[in-house]
Amino acid sequence: MEQNLALTWQLSEIHGWGLVGVHTALHLIDWGRPPLLLEKPHLGSLRPGNRQKLEVLLDGYQQISAIADRSGNRMLALNDCTVLHALGNGFVAGPLSAQFRGSRNVGVIAFEDTLFDEVTLRRARSYDQLVVHSEFNRALLAEQGIPDVACAFQGVDPDELTPVPPARRFGDRFVVFAGGKVEFRKGQDIVLAAFRRFHERHPDALLITAWHNPWPHTSADIAESPLVPAAPAVGDNGKLRIVEWAMACGVPPEGFVDMGFLGRGQIPAILAECHAAIFPNRCEGATNLVAMEAMACGVPVILSANTGHLDLIRDGNCLPLRQQDPVADPAGRRRGWGESSVEEAVAHLETLYTDRAAARSRADKAQAFLRGERTWRAFAETFVTAVA
Structure with missing residues (x-):
C-alpha cells in the first residue's frame, strides 16, 4: 500500500525549494494523493491558478499544526507516512525534521559543500532514501559509499514561460x-x-x-x-x-x-x-x-x-x-x-x-x-x- 507523503519545507514561488514543493504538491493533487504540509505554504507568492489548487492543503496543515502544538513540540511519529526532509549543506535538516518522523524518511538535497566528515556521512545515512537534483551530487555520494541515490532533475513550467515578442525597451542594443x-x-x-x-x-x-x-x-x-x-x-x-x-x-x-x-x-x-x-x-x-x-x-x-x-x-x-x-x-x-x-x-x-x-x-x-x-x-x- 502506497504511503502518504509529507513535506517539511514551505511551498512558494520565490525560490527553488518552494518551487520543488509547489510542483510536487500539484502533481500529487492531480494524482489524487494530496500531500500533508508540515510548514505553512506562502500562498501570497503563488500565481492565482496554483494558489487556488493548493489552498485545499491548508486544512491538513492546520490540523497537524494543532496536534504538534498540543504535543508540546515532542517528536511526532506519522505512521503510514513518508516524510520528505529538506536538507542543506552538510545534510543538515530544518527544525521540522526533528519534530516529525515518518515510517519512512527521505532526505532531499542539492549540495555544494563537498566536505564529507564522519558526522556528515552519519546524517546522510540516517535516511531510508536520498534524492538529489544532479548527477554531480549523485556521483559524489556514490564515492562515499552511498549507492542507489535517486536523481530528479528540476524543471520549468512551459505555461509560465510563454515566449513573448520583445518590446525593444532597450532599443537596438x-x-x-x-x-x-x-x-x-x-x-x-x-x-x-x-x-x-x-x-x-x-x-x-x-x-x-x-x-x-x-x-x-x-x-x-x-x-x-x-x-x-x-x-x-x-x-x-x-x-x-x-x-x-x-x-x-x-x-x-x-x-x-x-x-x-x-x-x-x-x-x-x-x-x-x-x-x-x-x-x-x-x-x-x-x-x-x-x-x-x-x-x-x-x-x-x-x-x-x-x-x-x-x-x-x-x-x-x-x-x-x-x-x-x-x-x-x-x-x-x-x-x-x-x-x-x-x-x-x-x-x-x-x-x-x-x-x-x-x-x-x-x-x-x-x-x-x-x-x-x-x-x-x-x-x-x-x-x-x-x-x-
Missing part, C-alpha cells in the same frame, strides 16, 4: 542577461570582468542583472575573488547596492541595468529583450533554475561546464565554458568546483554577437530540450516515483 543571487559560488565577479572587456569592444552592449539576494549577508564571500575590489555593500533598505558595485568593478553606467527582484510574471518579458545570457557559476548542486528559465525562453546561453550545469549541456544547445580550473579549496569543501576563464567568456559573447543565426539555432535547441524533457511535470513524476 545587444542585451546580455545574468541572474542568480550574488555569492562567490555563482560567479558574478566573472560576469562583470568578462562584460567589462566585451563592452570596450562593443559599446552598444548592455548587461542587465537580477542578482539581488534575500539573504544579503551571504553575498560577502564574493570578496574572495581577485576579480572584484570588494563585495557589494548593503544599503539602508537592506538590499545590495548592485549598481554601485558594478561601477566599482569597472562596468560603465551606460552599460548596466539592475532589474532588482524579478517576480515570476516579469521573467518572460525581460528575457524576450535579451540576446545572450551568461552563467559562469563555480558550482551548482542542482541544475540552476535561472539558467533553465533563460534557455526555456529562447535566450542563447553561456554555461560553465561543471557540476550541475553538466546536466543541462547538450550538443549545440549552448556555449559551454570548457576551460575549468580548480577553485581554491583550503577546507576541502569544493570538490569538483570549476573556475571559468574570463577570456573564454568574452570569446563566447563575441560569438553570440557576431553570428546571430548560429546563436538562434543554439537557443532553439535549448528551448526544445527544456520544454520537452525538463519540465516541472517531468520532475514531479520522477521525484514522486523515486520517493514512493
